Amino acid sequence: MSIKKRGQNEGSIYFHNKSNSWCAQISLEGKRITKYFKTKTEARAWIKITLDQIDSGLSLKGASSNVKQFLSEWIIAVTPNLAPTSARDYASYINRHINPYIGKIKLSELRPDQVQTFYNRLSQKGYTQSTIRIVHAVLHKSLNQAVKWGLIGRNPSSLVEKPKPKKKEMKTWNNLQVMSFLSAIQDPKYQALFYLAVTTGMRQGELLGLMWEDLDWITGHIQVKRQLQRITGLGKVLREPKSASGKRTIVLGQTALDKLKENKDNQFRLKSFVGEKWKEHNLIFTSSVGTGIEPRRMYLMFKKYSKNVNLPSIRLHDLRHTAATLMLQENVHPKIVQERLGHSDITLTLNTYSHVTPVMQNDVAEKLDNLLKPILVSNQA
Structure with missing residues (x-):
């Protein structure tokens, strides 16, 4: 075995008979790093690259770890x-x-x-x-x-070329289809739950995570503070929104408040009926024993009610898109829509619902015509 030594901290290369390969070593910071290569050229290249990396400011750990x-x-x-x-x-x-x-x-x-x-x-x-x-x-x-x-x-x-997201096709219901859907629901709990879904645009987890303490009956304000989700290995958990914009206050109309009142009264009767089996979590939407509704359960009920009235098949998340589309079609300012949805940027709202723009363009053209037509007719007279 012959060893070719190099200068201080420059490493060494020798042929290792037992492994029939070239061994390269460097010693720095009191530690020795050893690597084996098929050729002497590869061993020499490794030493040079490693020492160059260390000279450029990289740590020894960075040069050696995988x-x-x-x-x-x-x-x-x-x-x-x-x-x-x-x-x-x-x-x-x-x-x-x-x-x-x-x-x-x-x-x-x-x-x-x-x-x-x-x-x-x-x-x-x-x-x-x-x-x-x-x-x-x-x-x-x-x-x-x-x-x-x-x-x-x-x-x-x-x-590298980052993976590009595939844009999922967005499907929504119109106002008549929404009314048909809501009319098919008799249970006060689901009446209130799905009414909030199509009028606020809240996400599924946000709806299921609402608590009575979040609602101000006098002002009609409801605060979105958390989400209820099912996590593998953990079960149902309450989590804070990931972004600051996710925490928000939404103003509810009188119909929404009425439906929430019916749900609260029904919840009180249910609590009295089950007695000690009731598990109090102060949630607005609960199971029959007071625990949070399973997200899967909400999905199944959504599919059941929509199928009962033969509505076009859409995803549960599309109720959020439906709410946004209806608001924009009613000329609600995009900034308000953004705030109700909890989008971090109004650009996201405008880009997501760009399909509504052509309809709004037609409305604007017609409104401008109606606004200016009397003036033009007067001048021509």
Whole structure:
């Protein structure tokens, strides 16, 4: 075995008889890193690249650890600043999607083309664009942190073609179809629940997370503060909205308040009937024993009522789109629509409901005609 030594901290290369390969070593910060290669050229190149990375300010850990090792440390570091469900989701995407494909690649050697190939392979495996976008978001966020920690010089995921979302077809009901749907509901609880859905545009989880303390009967204001969701492994949980705009106050009309009053009276009778079996959570919409309504249950009831009156099939989430469309068609200012929906930016509202614009354009043209026609007729006379 012959050893070719280099200068101080420049590493060494020698042929390792037992493994029949070339061994490259560098010693820095009191630690020795050893790698084996098929050729001497590869060993020399590795030493040069590693030392260049360290000279450029990257840490020894960044030069030696692989993607999986880095992500393991990153998820531990960021978990205290994440909601429990978010931390759980991050770890799931890392373990199920990222590590199996690129986990063994050295962090400092991860290239944009490898990230792009990774995304393409996920797509070929049949994963949805939505899933791939989340994988990208997690990987991109973690690699940004790697740059801040001095583990890599740049984020390779910033240089790839990000997965583009497939725009789902939006279907809505008109006002007559909405009235037909509501007339098919006899249960006071679901009458109030779905009436709020089509007049406020609240999300399913926001509706199911409403509490009586959120409602001001005098002003008609109801505050959106939380969402009820079913999380795998945790059951039904109440979570705060992810964005500041998600927390909002919505003004209700008298009909909505009347339906909520009927629901409250019915809830009181139900509570008296079941007695000690009632579990008080102060929720506006509850199961028969006071717990939150299962999101799946709301979906099934929505499908049942709409099918009973032969309405066009739409998604439950499309009730939110229906509410927004009806508001815009009634010339409610887009800023008000944005605030009721909880959108962070009015641009999102306008882009999402651009299909309403042509109808509004016709209305504007007709209104301007009616406004100016008397003046023109007077001048011609």
